[in-house]
Amino acid sequence: MTAAAFICRDCVSSFTGVAAAKRCANCGSPRLIEDPGQKELTIAHVDCDAFYAAIEKRDDPALRDHPVIVGGSGRRGVVSTCCYIARTFGVRSAMPMYQARRLCPQAIVIAPNMRKYSEVGREIRAMMQSLTPLVEPLSIDEAFLDLVGCERLHARSAAATLARFAKDVETKVGVTVSIGLSYCKFLAKFASDLDKPRGFSIVARDQALALLEPQPIGRIWGVGRVAEARLVKAGLRTIGDVQRRSEAEMVRECGPEGGRLWRLANGIDERRVSPERETKSISAETTFDNDVSDKAELERVLLGLCEKVALRLKREGLAARSVTLKLRLPDFKLRTRARSSAAPTQLAGRLFAAARDLLSREADGASFRLIGVAAADFAPAEEADKGDLIDKDVGKEKSRETAIDALREKFGAGAVVRAPLLPVKRGERAAEGDE
DSSP states (O other), X not given: OOEEEEXXXXXXXXXXXXXXXXXXXXXXXXXXXXXXXXXXXXXXEEEETTHHHHHXXXXXXXXXXXXXXXXXXXXXXXXXXXXXHHXXXXXXXXXXXXXXXXXXXXXXXXXXXXXXXXXXXXXXXXXXXXXXXXXXXXXXXXXXXXXXXXXXXXXXXXXXXXXXXXXXIIIIISOXXXXXXXXXXXHHHHHHTTTOXXXXXXXXXXXXXXXXXXXXXXXXXXXXXXXXXXXXXXXOOBHHHHHTSOHHHHHHHHTHHHXXXXXXXXXXXXXXXXTTOOOOEEEEEEEEEEEEOOHHHHHHHXXXXXXXXXXXXXXXXXXXXXXXXXXXXTTSXXXXXXXXXXXXXXXXXXXXXXXXXXXXXXXXXXXXXEEEEEEEEEEEGGGSSOOXXXXXXXXXXXXXXXXXXHHHHHHXXXXXXXXXXXXXXXXXXXXXXXX
């Protein structure tokens, strides 16, 4: 038997032993990973396990042994995420809440607290950035890292550094992560899904093709359900089916996308980890419990969504030149309408003015099950809301919103409520623009 280097994921100690080692030589834990010691294996994908639900369980230990679902609790609510106990009953993210409740009636449903989740996400992001400057966020709870050149800095291999990171997140933050480590982004992400939760998988170059070969075609990054069905119909059921074709054949059968599929299926992914990954849009939306056709009610909800988007713009140091309105009809058909402006803004009032004008052209008595708003085409915050000789009121608007934001930051989101967002008695309508 050959000696191999092992890392214990519980005590984070390293030791050398035979390849058949089953337990840590230091603490006896069975949670071992074999460190391949290959310097090219520096790209990692870190994914928090059932992130929202894990935070709720951390903050309320009484929930620990119960199935927990985070999402909208209304008749048309959707599951944002659920804990692994709930998943054993068949509950999944993006599932309608009524279906999740039917599968797991004993589940505890909790409304999302995005502010809290964002704070925890930022805390974990800072821990990632202490390992390497090459951190590319994918979402609030996952990111790519490239630890190239960090072995000397941390005096340990990339695998050992990541094992220490996972342990620190669990003990200091109170949630768990799953990690994939490989030589490219596609395989790092693929590896992080192999052993969830609290997983740590390593895919070396000489293992890649054999690991990918039996996997369904849908495991290739970017292949959704519709694309998967189309590929299966064309005889491409597994990644191995793609491997057995030439790149030219794939391009001939599937167009330019065929070349991308062939390269990933063969473990070829030359994309680098980019810490400068741009945010392309910032959005907020809500699904109604019952279809809504009343224009005043649609505007009221739209204003609240614009306030959420404006706050995120300010926090991320961005200003938007374009606004997109999203409306979903009862038959699930989607309408999107957009407007662009040369003047970037961070102000909720200005986002709302543009979105409301778009809404006025659609609110013709039609009913909608969902409304949303997105800001895009970003500029730096310092370019926002400068005004000119014609636009003289922007200074007052900025001062008013700054004061509102400060009060809400200090006393909570309900400290200041715009009049259109207040409950309105039957037969009355709040004055627009009043605070």
